């Protein structure tokens with residue numbers, strides 16, 4: 001395997017160019033151009049629409065630092081991202097383990113389908129379904145009161161937990177998929193070797209399986225953390241008044257206030273912060289794995 | 290150290306009987322080879338002994354202690370896997386240290402034991418490497434060091450040399466045998482390779498379709514196979530089928546073949562005789578055999594394959610092709626198409642009940 005990689009790189013990039021070209025063209029058109037436009041907007045005083053006056057300014061970026069509201073919200077969003085990612089690990093990793101190492105054949109296919117089902121439903125539908133479940137007199141409330149002998153009021157709607165539940169539900173499949181892929185690549189004989197050497201199941205898990213599945217955990221966490229920090233749909237619908245986060249503020253700038261330059265500037269600050277966090281976390285996580 | 294007793298063990302997967310009432314006594318300190326074609330249940334038997342899988346019926350004891358309810362990690366076995374199964378996230382030394390460290394031994398003890406095990410497999414200097422930086426033979430040695438460093442009672446090896454090329458394999462066979470002698474551990478060795486089984490082990494068990502066909506020392510199985518399957522699976526054999534006469538068999542054309550050893554079959558019953566290709570003398574038509582009771586047959590050379598130190602002749606007679614191996618002594622070689630006389634002693638002939 002190492003040999004194959006070595007000969008691959010010796011042949012150089014040139015033969016691969018025709019294969020890469022379509023992807024790069026698409027990336028240029030679909031991401032680079034709009035993104036450059038956004039960078040441009042973020043330094044403008046106003047949108048150049050309908051002949052309005054505009055000039056270059058750093059004011060949009062300065063706004064982030066002059067008003068503590070933005071950094072408070074960014075901090076709240078980072079915490080939300082961290083919590084959702086942790087819950088996804090706690091729920092997704094065991095599920096991936098069972099899928100990859102315990103289930104075989106038919107039952108594995110069936111459970112796998114259930115796990116990726118949320119991918120196939122529209123995001124809004126998913127969130128409004130949760131709204132129906134979580135609100136007072138909703139499905140959860142009714143069901144619990146039907147079972148329990150005493151009366152309780154469950155109204156999770158418009159609360160922080162509701163936002164967490166909605167986000168975890170949306171993003172946990174990413175964690176299951178990335179962990180499933182790395183776990184499946186771990187040979188069962190490694191587990192058996194560990195056990196034959198006197199290690200209990202738990203010791204094998206801690207010293208062999210988790211270290212070897214680090215790449216999946218890291219990839220899954222990055223895939224979840226980044227979009228959750230910028231999320232706005234779930235916080236707005238399930239969080240109500242408590243659902244004001246950095247992402248919802250950015251969304252407001254684009255769809256409600258029409259202050260695109262400020263929205264763009266806030267987005268790039270978020271991007272920078274997330275990149276810094278990932279860069280700081282990478283070496284630590286790599287050492288752990 | 291301890292012997293292993295397997296008594297009447299059966300294991301089925303659905304309708305498939307992977308092990309069917311297998312009983313073997315693995316002697317303390319012995320080197321035992323399990324031999325059999327693909328799917329005969331060798332791995333399944335090894336996994337029952339290791340405790341990765343549990344029998345539907347029967348008893349397994351290690352060192353006289355019944356282990357049916359003992360989980361793998363408490364059985365104190367060492368296992369070497371065909372694909373090595375080294376932990377890719379650890380260095381060679383950490384791989385070898387794994388068994389001691391999960392047991393909670395002191396750091397200094399672990400370091401000393403690991404070094405001793407690595408020295409034993411002649412890899413003393415490679416402790417800092419990662420498994421992927423080793424050659425196949427080196428990985429196999431690490432796997433072996435890792436398996437024996439915990440001082441297990443039994444060493445189980447599932448086709449450990451299967452992935453190595455021929456030359457390296459012979460080196461590793463010698464090495465493995467040396468280490469096994471040095472620490473005197475009961476060893477059960479699964480292999481496809483009959484030569485490997487013959488050269489390395491004190492005893493061989495031949496499995497077929499989940500049943501133990503025959504077991505015993507290599508010489509005994511080779512010289513006195515109890516079934517056509519055992520005769521042809523371990524080494525080459527010419528098989529004749531006919532009716533038992535009391536001292537041998539009579540073929541369909543009336544020729545009798547005398548056998549001095551093997552099963553006792555009542556006269557008239559169906560039986561066969563097996564004779565090894567290297568036990569047959571081949572000569573041009575007229576020569577007389579040196580013993581009066583020798584078995585003789587006439588035939589015609591259909592093919593000769595020269596292999597340097599020996600030649601293999603294929604001789605056609607009565608619709609059967611017999612195989613004869615002749616050492617290269619410098620004597621005159623026979624040509625294809627030449628009529629020949631085959632002769633061999635009854636002592637070289639084994640009678641097998643049908």
Ligand SMILES: Nc1ncnc2c1ncn2[C@@H]1O[C@H](COP(=O)(O)OP(=O)(O)OP(=O)(O)O)[C@@H](O)[C@H]1O
Pocket residue numbers: 302305306307325326327328329330331332333334481
């Ligand atoms: N977990 C399992 N589930 C179903 N069938 C199995 C299982 N393990 C083994 N078998 C079946 O049991 C039979 C014996 O398998 P086993 O692996 O013991 O053969 P083997 O002698 O080791 O063969 P090989 O030389 O190819 O390794 C085979 O027919 C196999 O298909």
Ligand SMILES: [Mg+2]
Pocket residue numbers: 331332333
């Ligand atoms: Mg096998």
